[in-house]
Structures are given as structure tokens and as C-alpha cells.
Amino acid sequence: MSENRRFLLRRRPDGEPVAEDFELVSEPVPELAEGQFLIRNHYASLDPAMRGWMDDADSYMPPIPLNAPVRASTIGIVEQSRADGFEKGQWVMGLHALEDYSVSQAGGFTQPIDPGLVPNVTNYLSLFGAVGMTAYFGLLDVCDPKEGETVLVTGAAGAVGSIVGQLAKIAGCKVIGIAGGAAKCAKLVDRYGYDVAIDYRGKDEATLAVEIAAAAPDGVDVIFENVGGIILDASLTNLAMKGRVGLCGLISEYNSPTPVGARNLWRLIVKRAKIEGLLVADYVERFAEGTVQMGEWAAAGKLVVDEHVDEGLENAYDAFMRLFAGSNQGKMILKIA
């Protein structure tokens, strides 16, 4: 425990991150102050949102400081503690960093977890973590899907999207998913229960719009948007009257210094529709509600989750970049120990 490997942000990425923007260093394990505890991180969540935290932009949380480790949700075991309620040996989840050991304290996203309650402890980074709660509250609270409505999910095979699709089916909706590649599209239908899968690869906006229209002849009542760019524009073209777009992410734009932007906002006027941004941080106080409900559905076999675990802090960059290449097969997780 003398060594703490940390995956540092050395430089702010200009567009797509390159390996040289980061550096894996070894530092001493820090001392604890009163009220703090030390976590041995076992798994870290790799999420598209982390790309935004690397920019020097005013956002919902401060940018990752240069030469600090890359911020990430992790789960791990308390190794030392000077905080009540977090004894040595306790599993904990929280917003920490890509490093062997994180100093943490109570509050915010930090909470004790019980591995005995879930099939795999990593589920606290997927179904029962920020990803699952984003899907749950983002779809059900922000988009308000009603039985019989049509829901379109972009990034449909991704960590959030794959859960959103299943929740929309549970809500009694027709569900259309957009994903990249035949294998992912097959998975949408076979594993996640989507009614229709659309492969966006090699298609322009007009073609995508036609394919969505064929799948949703009466229009799309809800769009759960993870992608942006031409996929969003093609989706907006198919909005039904009073449609609702839950804006969760814009992964296609995060690495672009000059994103294309949404050209079809005028469809919002035509259909008196709305786009609303959503962030899981607003629902922390209701996580227990979401966890219990999602747990019941998972136990009943109505909700499955896929996790893609890469191993080793030394592979953090490659694992992170899978999110943008779309080469991950489920929620992207990095095994640290």
C-alpha cells in the first residue's frame, strides 16, 4: 500500500483525446485528515461525461484540474478510516478518480454499498449507479412516456441507452433504438427487447430520417438523446405533436472542436415539442427509490445489464476511448484491483 498509481490529466484535449494528454504516475498514498477515509478502488466507471470534465468550461462541476487524476465514479473498499460510518472493510461508491487509492468523505455521491444485494458488485457502476439512475429518472421523470407511445433511443446499445430501452418497454411503449453496427442492432432486439433497431453506420441524415419514419409512421413521442449531430436531426424530423426530447448526452459532438449543431430545431415549433436537459445529480435523494424499483425488475428478469470490463489502470486511455469508437459491449468499467 505504499504506492498509489494515478492516471493524471496532463493537458486539456484538443478535440479527440490522445494518449499524451494523460500520464500514469506513482505517488505516495496520502495521509488522512479527521473525517476522511481511504478507499482502495476496485472498479471505475468510464463515462462520456468525463470528456466534458477535461475541458476548461463552465459546467455542472468544475473542470478536472491539470495534473490531477481523472475524475471518475469508483467502487472500492475502505482501507483506513478517520470517519464515522465508514469502517475498514466497508464497500463504498462515490465520485473519486482513476487511481489505486482515493481519499474520500461522507456526502455528495459517496455512500456505503452492500455487494451481497446484487449479482456483481460492479452493478453499482451500471444498473444501480449513475448510469442506471440516469436511465430511470431521465426517462420516467423527464420524458414521461405513456403506454402506447413510441420511444426512440439514440446510443441505444450504450450503458444508459440499453437500460432506457428496457424501461420504455416496461412502460408499455413501442421502442426504437439507433446504434452502430449489425451486432449491436441484433442485440437491441434480441437482448434488450427493442421493437426496431436502426443501424446508423454509413447513413446520412435523410436516410436515417426515412428509416425512423418507417419504424414510427405516427411519429416519435419521446426521444431519449445520447448522441447529437445528424442522429438528433434525423430524430427531430420525426417528432410527433407535443413530443419530448430528454437530452442526456451528445457523445458525437464531445470530441469535435466545431460540432455540426442541431439544424432541425424548427421541428420543435412545428410540433410544439420540447428538448429538456437532464442530469442524474438532481435525483441523488431519490436513488433509493430507483434502486428498489430497478432491483425488482431485474430480479423478475425484466431488466438485463451488460458490462464491459477492461483491466488495469495502465489501460485507462484505451478503455476510455472505446466509448467514442463504440467498441465497448456494455457499460464500460475499468478494473483497478
Place this chain on the structure above:
Amino acid sequence: MSENRRFLLRRRPDGEPVAEDFELVSEPVPELAEGQFLIRNHYASLDPAMRGWMDDADSYMPPIPLNAPVRASTIGIVEQSRADGFEKGQWVMGLHALEDYSVSQAGGFTQPIDPGLVPNVTNYLSLFGAVGMTAYFGLLDVCDPKEGETVLVTGAAGAVGSIVGQLAKIAGCKVIGIAGGAAKCAKLVDRYGYDVAIDYRGKDEATLAVEIAAAAPDGVDVIFENVGGIILDASLTNLAMKGRVGLCGLISEYNSPTPVGARNLWRLIVKRAKIEGLLVADYVERFAEGTVQMGEWAAAGKLVVDEHVDEGLENAYDAFMRLFAGSNQGKMILKIA
């Protein structure tokens, strides 16, 4: 009354309309069927939305057919009638066309009007027409501004924007307007009561964003959006938490075959904000409510309106193009007779 001059759409504009897309022709005055009446049009409203109706696009109303007169709201006097409730000599407003005589019937936007109730009969195309009702219901119903909040209006000196700004002041808000040129900006403050005017001319998105931030250090709670493009993007950068964008129009994009698009939708996530499209057609049944309330405010001197009247059907093209050049000084109206 043997001649009916009609301003026809001969060709769908490719980007910015050119004079050759239209033709002024003379046709016989049509015969009436049972239930119809003939209006001698006196004034027509020229609105940015008409540009959208010229495209062959699926929208909230069908495109203007080729070789048909250009659709427009008009006011005029019944000349002949085979319809109950619309006697010869009655003033009428409705959605007709740029032509001397229109055949009309009861229903839709069509309704009798009383010139004795307003200072000028043309007010039925501004404060008490679609423009005024768009401002009233778009701001108060869709954007829900609260006392003490900050409201940003783009296209602030335009027909809708100039009314929105005054309504936002009546609602007790701080009001910022963006318009083109020093004269319009002076008018925003001196005549419409805006607290701050920002001239967008010659400024890039970053500069505009900084100027908005200076005027709204705590962010903008409501954006009433008429323009789009970099003005929308600069505005989105300044959204306050839970901000609301009422999307009324995107005039900067209507004549562009490849609009830039909104690149800052990610701000909606950061601020859990929303963009909602609005259309006055949804409020036809509540026009009386809006008319009475706006009439009271106008009578009390709290609400002024400016109209820019060009004369003659033969000047329809030039008058319409003022909307995109921004050379009109108030609600653009074409005097037909």
C-alpha cells in the same frame, strides 16, 4: 372589381428568395359558392413564417402550392357574401393571400373585426393579430416568466420581440434585448422599455456571450428566441439553472440551405433547461382573453406598437425581404388598398 391582382409563388426559393420566384398577375375575381364571401383585402401581414410556407416541407400547414398566391394574414372588407354572419361592409381578418380579393369562409383564423375598438385597423395585424397573440401566449404561457427573473429577447425590435419585451417588463422582469444596429438598440430602451440592449452586428458568438453575461451576471431565466444561429448559441451559454427557452422562430436560418445549427445544446444539460417550440395556432380559442388584456395595457400606455407599412401589391417582394434585412421599423404590413 373586375381585376384581381395576385402575387403568385412561381418557384420554390432556393435559400434567399429572389424576385423571379414570384409573379404579380391579374385574374378575374372568382365566383362565390354557398357559404363563401369575398373580401377586398386592405392590408396584409408580412411575417418570417411565410418563408417556411414557401418550402416543400412537412410543417404545421401545407406548403403554398406553386402558382397560387402567397399565403398571408390579411384584413379587409366583405364585398360580396353568400355566408351568414359576414355581410357586405363587414371588416374581417383571416389567413388569406397577397391579392386584391380573397374568397373566404367562417372558421379557422377568420373572424369579424371592429375598427372602432382600436386606434388603427392595422392593429389587427400587430398587437391584436397573430403577432401580438404570439408574444402574449408565447411569453406568458410557454416561458412562464416570474417577477424578478431575467428575460432575454432575440429579434427584440421585431414585431413579436418588441411586444414580448414590454410584456416581460409588465411581468416584473429584467429585460435584455438583442437587435441589429444602434438605432434599433436605442429604440429598445427608449421606446419599449428594455433594461439593456445588445447590438449583434459585427460580433461573433463569443463576444455576444460575454455581453449577455455582463448584462445578466446571474444568468438568463427565459430566452424568447426569434433568431437562431450564433445568437441562440450565445444565449444558451448564459442560461440560468432551470432556464426556459421559448422557441418562436429562427429567422437567421430560414434562407440558409445549410444552417449552422445550435452547437450549445449541451448547456441544456448543464442547466437542466429546456427549449420548447410555440405556435400561436394553439391559442386561437384564447385570443379573446389575450386581446382584452393587451387592450387594457395598451389603453393604460404600458404597451406600444410600431407598424411599418409599405404600399402596393407590386412592392410585395421588396417589402417581404425587409424582414430578413432587418430594414423594417416595426411590424411589417403591406397596404393593398
